[in-house]
Amino acid sequence: MKNKRKDKEEYLERLWELKEAGSESLDDFMRAVKDDYDPELLDSLTSDGLVELDEKEKRIKLTAGGADQARKIIRAHRIGERLIFDIFGGDFETAACEFEHTVTAELVDGICTLLGHPGECPHGMPIPKGECCRSKASTAHKQVVPLKDLEIGQTARVAYINTKDDRQMHNLDDLQVRPRSVVKLHQKYPCYVVECEGAHIALDEEIVSSICVWSDNEPNESDKSELLEFGRKHRKRRGLDFLFGRKR
Ligand SMILES: [Zn+2]
Ligand SMILES: [Zn+2]
Ligand SMILES: [Zn+2]
Incomplete structure (x- = not known):
């Protein structure tokens, strides 16, 4: 049917x-x-x-009413993509399209907060803002911050890169700066210097601002169990099993 x-x-x-x-x-x-x-x-x-x-x-x-509903679905879809891409490192294309139909707005806001209110999906499309983004909600635990907010000498794992510019994304990728790679911030002035895979890379402020990292290195078991907890608490339909039941 x-x-x-x-x-x-x-x-x-x-x-x-x-x-x-x-x-x-x-x-x-x-x-x-x-x-x-x-x-x-x-x-x-x-x-x-x-x-x-x-x-x-x-x-x-x-219509205005239709746009209102579509906005919620798009938001859930793109947050779902971010979640699967950033945390589970999986194939987000098919999973996100299931996710959006089963998830509650509350869970979407919870995930959004945990991910540091990302502005774009992995395709670079804008994620419509939720209540959580407007109130800048934060969790007590790890979350995603811009690379430029790290202390000098701090190491962190890249969560995602928020750039619409394909060429910039490509250049960063050539330098091995991509989601899940580990970077260390060496200096902020006169330009940013970041170490990645043993190479020192000079970056300008605009590019550094587009790189978001896990503030405490990476999503660890406690982040994942926090997500699982979310899933268990909010799960109303079996549809979420595919996401929250799976092991890495
Ligand atoms: Zn869809
Ligand atoms: Zn997308
Ligand atoms: Zn948010």
Whole structure:
């Protein structure tokens, strides 16, 4: 049996992505959903007041209410990607799309806080802010901080790199500065010098600001058990088992 709610959520997600790309074209939407195009599903989203469809002009867009729902789904999806990519080091593409349909907003905020309120998913797409980001909630435990906030001489593991610039990302990758590699901060002035894999690398402030590290080295067993605890407390559906039940 097809899962209607999940299919609707996927449609809202695609429409949000079109909105990000600045498109309201029905053709673009049909291209985005490919074989999953289902006029009945669109009709029901329209009668739910979530989508505005103009068949004559071939235009489609989210209503304010639809954008509100899509925003939550996108947020859950991209936080899910960050979680899987940063902590479990796994394949986030497929898992995140399951995650977003089962997770509660409360759990998303908990994970967001633990990850230091990341601004972008591993693809570099913006993560819509949650309550936790606005109140700058923090946990007592490890969290992700910008590399430039480390003390000189401190060593830390890279959590993620927040740069939209492909070339910068590529350069850092060539220098082996990438998620899960260990870096040591040597100096902050006149430029930043970071050691990675035995090499000393000079970096400018902008690039250093884009690198986020685990403030106390890396997600250790207690971070992971904190996450597992979250999962257990908040799990309402079996859908989260795939994520919280798995061992590294
Ligand atoms: Zn999805
Ligand atoms: Zn993404
Ligand atoms: Zn947050």
